[in-house]
Amino acid sequence: MSVETSAPMGELALDPFAYVPGMASRINGLGGEGAPDGDYAFHTPYVVVAEGIAHFKVHFGSLKATTGTLNLRVHMLSAGEQHARLATAERIALNRLVAVNGFHQLRFEAFHGVIYALYGGIIGDTDAEASDLQVVLDRPADPNEMREVVAEARNTAFGGESLATPELVSLAPATLKTPVTQLATDLQLRGLDARQWFGGAHDRTTALTRWKSSYVVQAVRAYGFLRPGARGAGLDCEEEAIFEKLTAEGCDVDAIIPPEREALGGSGVSTRVAALDPLSPEVVNYDFLWTDGLCSRLGSAAAGVRFIEAAMAALRPGGLAVHVIDYDPSGETVGPFARGDIERICIILISRGHDVAEFRIDDRKLIVGPNGLSACGIVCRKAALIT
Template sequence: MPLRMIRSLARARRRATLPQPAEWLRLQARELDMLRWTVKVLGADMVQRHYAAGLAGPHVPLPEAPAPAGLTSRTCRQTDIEGAWVRHWCRALGTTPFYHRKLWEDCFILQVLWEHGKLQPGQRALGFAVGEEPLPAILASRGVEVLATDIAAEDARAQDWIATGQHGTGTDRLYRPHLSDRAEFDRLVGFRSVDMAALPEDLQDGSRDIVWSACSMEHLGSHERGLAFVEAAMRCLKPGGIAVHTTELNLDAAGETLSQGSTVLFQLRHLEALAARLGALGHRMLVLDHAHHPGIMDQFVDVPPFEEGRVPLGHLSPPHLRLSIAGYPATSVGIVVIAKEAPP
């Protein structure tokens, strides 16, 4: 048989054994799922090694008293989770230090408020999109009067939050028995339905010492709407009052980002523009601390699925300080703004 014919037959056999396009795509999807799982396994093992070394986790001591950390506007990072200030607020939150950006957000807001002398009786706070956050209960346990707000349940935009158990409709699910008795909580904490994209005029009366939101401004539909919310919320504050907001930051400062839709990703340029806008109104956004030596947890980017119970071989807890959102590397960032002081 001529060599040319032998080669032709060999190529035909190889083609016959190749999967069809649809099956090939299914194969790639299955292997991608296994790759995601492998990444999470390695991340979870890394976490356990850090716990065993006493850097974080269930066996580290939780200081009874807070300690100054000198926080300004800031990005989430590994050293914070391993620091004394996060450990202290974990005590109030009823948890242990673990490598998750949502834990960092709660601790960041509380630490900033404490450092500025706001966690004490007589202070008045306004929280936006609180859902079922622990922050209203913690503030109330320090004697702070709190108005917690969330979008109305009948608003179509609330449906996703309702489905995932992150929507608030009253004070019942905000109460934390380990922090205070119910009568004292009810005396200090109220609830109201509020649309962050259209703040009621009566709330913009300059009567609050504190306003806050935790990972909410990125869900207003665009960068501009998120920045406009921060600007409008400043009108709720007394002169010298403080605003603390956390949101999603795209760590790729120069590339593309999510700019429209149910979640947008801010970049450094958006926060720099926000600082300039607020400064023009006489407010002062504290400098953004985003340059730091990355720890190993800061270099791990968690990938979907993030929900528990959706992995093939059991439950894992990989680091979640960085994550992929629509393919963009993201983390949490906290911004701190001091309201314009009254003229002398």
């Protein structure tokens, strides 16, 4: 096997044909002199990649094609494994690739202890030809950078329920039985589920606080994460009732707080001090996480959108994120989110390969606090590794 180590900084150019030297590509003019085998177009050597989001950038020189499809696959190989796994894949019509001057990039998430290669294959017949091919990795690993805590290249063991929905936006009424992306309404609190989680002593809390707590716990339960051994993180969350309910069900929960805030008291929850904006890279390997108002405290809806996307790095592949954000019904204020901001979050997450529960926009009988703001919950799952 060909394994290529990376330079400490900057982009890394890879030999597209190093893995199978001498073999000709299905794209005329590329590769070696030997006969092409199967659908082979190119295969880079395996390389060590910096943890986090990275890209393989592909550029075909003088590409010409009217038929055929290019199948791009990122292969990953962990220490001790004999066979590579598929990290991600994309298909692009070759004539469409011609229209963008032969350039394409493939996004993937890299983990510690794993090496990666990019494979290109041809689906169907093709008349493609090119003068040359360049493949560049944008984030090679720095061999001098060592971290005590690293992200694990394995899917969460929890969460059997899918978020897949036929529509991104829906007019269907939302409930707290199976939370989706939804606004806080009074009707939802009248159901059995809300009383089940936060009845009794918690009846004295405000309706909006009860809705937020019920939404978080119900989402964790409904999607299969409220189970003994599931590891969760509350990011700068002050509502102890949520921690108490999750730990009572056997979850292993951490309260992640910024350095300027005091730890929670009396809940028996372990507290970790870590930067949240940006999120510390040491906050990793959680099966689920949640926030309550954190995104709105970042100062703008744009900053909140960036945080929600970045927070996915704290989850194991397939992990669940539940965000409760301040919602402005008027859409006039700066910090809280309006409907357009929520739709943008959903589109960004989906474009990154994650799953987002449909946004039910029914706003009849919104629960509104003294400051004129309501709340919206967002449920999303990190893209799982392909097994």
